[in-house]
Amino acid sequence: MNQCDFHYSHLLPKKPGILPLDENLVRQCRRCGTTFTTKSRIRKRCDACQQVVAVQKQKEANERLRARRAARRALELGLRTN
Numbered sequence: 001m002n003q004c005d006f007h008y009s010h011l012l013p014k015k016p017g018i019l020p021l022d023e024n025l026v027r028q029c030r031r032c033g034t035t036f037t038t039k040s041r042i043r044k045r046c047d048a049c050q051q052v053v054a055v056q057k058q059k060e061a062n063e064r065l066r067a068r069r070a071a072r073r074a075l076e077l078g079l080r081t082n
């Protein structure tokens, strides 16, 4: 028997599953407070709020990207002129 065959994985704590459940869970939306059903254990918002937040996050991500590009352009211009 090889020493490498022994491992400790059975001693690690079991991770809680994030896979969809078979049954629906009733959750309360953290944004608008309405109750909704979901198969996802990690879902925290209702469908409507999820949509709103997704659009909002996309917009924020675009703005961050634009700001980073602008900063890099300014830096490149600064290096070129100095």
Ligand SMILES: [Zn+2]
Binding pocket: 029, 030, 031, 032, 033, 034, 045, 046, 047, 048, 049, 050
């Ligand atoms: Zn909601």
